[in-house]
Amino acid sequence: MAVPSDAGPGRQRMALSRHKCDCRLVSADPVRALEMRTSLVQIVTQMEAGGAQRCAIENARVYLSDGLPVETWFLYRKRGAFEDEAAVVCLMDHPPAGTLDYLRIFVRLWCRLCKTRPRTVITYSHYANVFGCLFAALSGVPNRCANQTGLPSRIPAMARHLDLLFGTIGVYSAVISNSVTTHAALQDRPDGYVRRLQLVPNGVARPPVFPGSRAEARQSFNLTADICVIVTVGRLADVKNHQRLIRAAAGLEGLVLLIAGDGECRTGLEQMISGLGKHSTTRLLGEVMPRDLGRLFAAADAFILPSLWESFGLAPLEAAGAGLPIAVSDIPAMREVAGEPEAGNALFFNPESEEDIRSALTRLRDDRELRARLSRQSLTLADAYSVGAMAEGFLRASGHDG
Structure with missing residues (x-):
């Protein structure tokens, strides 16, 4: 296997005790914890600020606010994006380093399922689907729902x-x-x-509104007021096509490209940026926590997604929810969420053409009227994908009866 906010007022905050092998949740009110026996468990492969993880957390927020006892279990911690959320558990606090670590995760998963005895398990991402639902079945969980967040052709062969x-x-x-x-x-x-297959489109929560001014948001990233700032958010992986994006942006005056994310390609991208020298216009920000996306978007003029493929367009829809104009790869998933290019909801480009990507960046930099029109369209795009509808759809599809 490849190393692949607290709830509202009055809700008990729960934190992970990292020093216990069974990864217990420690509650300020243990009697209350026993009374509110968990009936629904969500299982995600790794904790990081990825799309599947954000969907699981958004669903959990809805369920908790509705009084449904739910826990979200991450098989391991890759990055601490959601450590402050309520009812979150990591079965291992670091990526597995070998066979023994995988065995530890499986034993902890099995023991916790047997102890918790939920009525429903919902899993997110391919390894969580396979192992989460397998151990749920073996421990007698009646409802076992696998959420497919990637195209089958892109999933590792074993999974x-x-x-x-x-x-x-x-x-x-x-x-x-x-x-x-x-x-x-x-x-x-x-x-x-x-x-057994049911369609439940992802829902998108609008990012937190940055309370300060645009100037303050820019100052937090050391950006001046007179420059065009274009951002992208995503894991640093080959499929996200950051290499072409960085080369396409090189030498464009009056433009800064901010890439928020982390992943296996980071070292190579850093070397590429360094090799471009004074021609580079790109800055790698590392992983930006979901709570800070509002500040990032407030500092930006536009959003671009250069991916070679996606199963859904979560990141551009989050940017659209903040009112940013978006430019996206001309791939099926982007046509699904943004409409056909003729609709004018987004600026489309060929992700395999550096020239086409450069043209999109140049238009976003130079055409204020285009940015203003796309910004107006963006808010309607985000409104079409409700978190509430997603959360309700997951319960209905899984067979969970409350």
Whole structure:
């Protein structure tokens, strides 16, 4: 396997005790914790500020606010993006380093499921789907729902084959596809799998509004008022196509490109930026916590997503929710969330063409009227994907009865 906010007023804050092998949640009111027995568990592969993780956390916020006892378990901690959230557990506080660490995670997952005995388990991302639903089935959990957040062709071979088997024979009692794009890609699976498949589009929460001024937001990133700032948010991986984006932005005067995210390609991107020398216009920010996205978007003039493929467009929709004009790759998932290019909701470009990406960056920098029009369109895009509808859809698809 590849190393792949507290709730509202009056709710008990729960924190992870990292020194216990069973990863217990420590509650300020243990009697209350026993009374509110967890009926729903969400399982995610790793803790980091990724799209699947944000969807799980947004769903948990809705369920907790509605009084539904829910816990969100991460198999391991990659980065501490959601440590301050209520009812969050990490089964291991670091990425697994070898076979023994994987075995520890599996034992802790099995023991915790047997102890918690939830009625429903919902899993997010391919390894959580396979192992979370398998151990849920073995421990007698009646509702086991796997959320498909990636295209099957992009899933590692072992997880892909197990996913196909488990969805067909019923280890998964239900399967959620997160977009029309993903749903269509799963239609060639066996009848047993397709019968369990339900479409529940991701929901998007608007990022927290930055309380300060635009000038203060820019100052926090050491940006001047007279420069065009274009941002992108995403894991630093080959599929996100940052290499082409950085080369396309090189030498563009009056423009700064901010890349928020972390991942396996960081060292290579740093070397690329260093090699471009004075021609580079790019800054790597590292992983920006979800609570800080509002500040990042407040400092920006536009958002760009250069990905070679996506199963859904969570990051551009978050930027759209902040009113930023967006430019996106011309790929099926982006047409799904932003409409056809002719609709004019976003600026589309060919992600395999540095020239096309450079042209999009130049237009965003130079055409204020274009930015203003796209900004107006952005708010309507974000409104079409409700977090409440997503959370309700997950409960309905999973068979959870409250």
